[in-house]
Amino acid sequence: ALVWNHRTESVDLSIGATYFHANAVPTSTPFASLRRSDSISGGVSATFRDTWSLGLSATYDGLSKAVDVPGRATPATKPFGVVAST
Numbered sequence: 753a754l755v756w757n758h759r760t761e762s763v764d765l766s767i768g769a770t771y772f773h774a775n776a777v778p779t780s781t782p783f784a785s786l787r788r789s790d791s792i793s794g795g796v797s798a799t800f801r802d803t804w805s806l807g808l809s810a811t812y813d814g815l816s817k818a819v820d821v822p823g824r825a826t827p828a829t830k831p832f833g834v835v836a837s838t
Contacts, residue, residue, distance in 0.1 A: 762801050769794040789813070 755768040774789045795809030 764799040765796070766798075767794075767796045 753768065753770040755766065758765045770793045772789065772791045772793075791811055791813040793809065793811040795807065797805065797807035799805045
């Protein structure tokens with residue numbers, strides 16, 4: 753994770769980013785060894801004159817190695833998400 757903070761009289765600004773990686777432990781299922789999770793998250797938040805706070809963050813999981821398992825009703829997906837707050 754990386755975080756950067758900057759402060760002035762009128763604005764407090766924070767920017768951060770993280771990277772996550774994990775491998776599934778192989779099991780007796782032939783597809784278990786092909787699962788891997790990689791995601792990147794980032795965000796920015798600002799507070800103006802100690803009164804208003806705004807924030808935005810996003811996560812992208814499209815780097816993950818997902819496998820379509822035969823017989824599964826839905827295919828593997830590569831999700832992402834965005835959140836904003838005030």
